[in-house]
Amino acid sequence: MKSSLVGALTALLLLGAGAAPVAAASQAPSAPRSDARAQADAGIQAVNFAGTVALSNCSGSVVRMPDSLPTDPALVMSNGHCLETGFPAAGQVIVDRASSRTFSLLNSAGTRVATLRASKIAYGTMTDTDVSLYQLTSTYQQIQTSYGIAALELSDQHPTQGTAISVVSGYWTRIYNCNIDGFAYRLKEGSWTWKDSVRYTSACQTIGGTSGSPVVDQATGKVVAVNNTGNENGGRCTDNNPCEVDQNGTVTVRQGINYGQQTYGIPACVGAGSKIDLNAPGCTLPKP
Numbered sequence: 125m126k127s128s129l130v131g132a133l134t135a136l137l138l139l140g141a142g143a144a145p146v147a148a149a150s151q152a153p154s155a156p157r158s159d160a161r162a163q164a165d166a167g168i169q170a171v172n173f174a175g176t177v178a179l180s181n182c183s184g185s186v187v188r189m190p191d192s193l194p195t196d197p198a199l200v201m202s203n204g205h206c207l208e209t210g211f212p213a214a215g216q217v218i219v220d221r222a223s224s225r226t227f228s229l230l231n232s233a234g235t236r237v238a239t240l241r242a243s244k245i246a247y248g249t250m251t252d253t254d255v256s257l258y259q260l261t262s263t264y265q266q267i268q269t270s271y272g273i274a275a276l277e278l279s280d281q282h283p284t285q286g287t288a289i290s291v292v293s294g295y296w297t298r299i300y301n302c303n304i305d306g307f308a309y310r311l312k313e314g315s316w317t318w319k320d321s322v323r324y325t326s327a328c329q330t331i332g333g334t335s336g337s338p339v340v341d342q343a344t345g346k347v348v349a350v351n352n353t354g355n356e357n358g359g360r361c362t363d364n365n366p367c368e369v370d371q372n373g374t375v376t377v378r379q380g381i382n383y384g385q386q387t388y389g390i391p392a393c394v395g396a397g398s399k400i401d402l403n404a405p406g407c408t409l410p411k412p
Contacts, residue, residue: 174230190277
């Protein structure tokens with residue numbers, strides 16, 4: 125998992141020592157940067173940093189549902205393994221736990237323009253998916269009025285193979301561009317199993333600190349997944365080395381390939397006032 129990095133020096137220490145699951149390159153980038161020039165060269169739609177956030181150890185984004193209201197409390201999405209309380213155990217689901225965590229809000233250029241604060245962990249798990257949703261003390265309208273930044277919208281449609289995507293890291297202020305290569309029926313890493321994971325083409329060489337980055341459909345600008353892991357050194361189903369398992373139980377290891385967890389099922393679980401409702405019709409997120 126591309127997790128817990130607290131500054132570049134800590135990142136290198138973690139990657140060298142293996143102190144926490146981190147599916148990452150062996151070296152962090154020498155300086156934060158965007159890939160705007162690469163985007164222009166490739167002729168793809170520009171995706172920028174507006175609405176993304178930097179956590180203390182990961183990346184994330186301010187997200188809204190298709191039917192969210194401007195007056196609803198804003199939500200920040202990241203990974204379950206990025207929670208300040210540590211990795212949730214397999215089968216564990218966290219709902220409505222108090223939190224005062226802060227997030228650095230980025231504008232389109234990747235400049236940090238504000239500090240946002242959580243009121244609670246609305247939802248968090250590493251079971252079936254790897255996601256956390258923090259409810260903020262600010263509404264969507266307050267954020268847009270104060271900073272001119274709109275939340276990223278979660279798509280409620282299953283993404284498709286071949287879609288051009290951007291993985292947008294607020295932690296590193298770096299954008300990775302590639303395509304959806306396919307989907308893993310089951311993705312196993314250590315004690316965790318995730319369902320229907322998004323597999324990237326090899327161009328998205330995400331690293332430690334990119335955990336929780338929104339995966340943006342370049343054609344629609346909507347979020348279709350949350351970045352979370354990759355096979356670091358060819359290991360089989362171990363920490364930092366997830367493996368794919370198909371419907372017949374056949375295991376495939378793809379060294380150097382990275383993955384995200386789909387987010388199209390989240391909107392059905394978010395009701396009025398950004399309240400998580402795991403009993404809502406169509407909600408399939410794991411329950412406590």
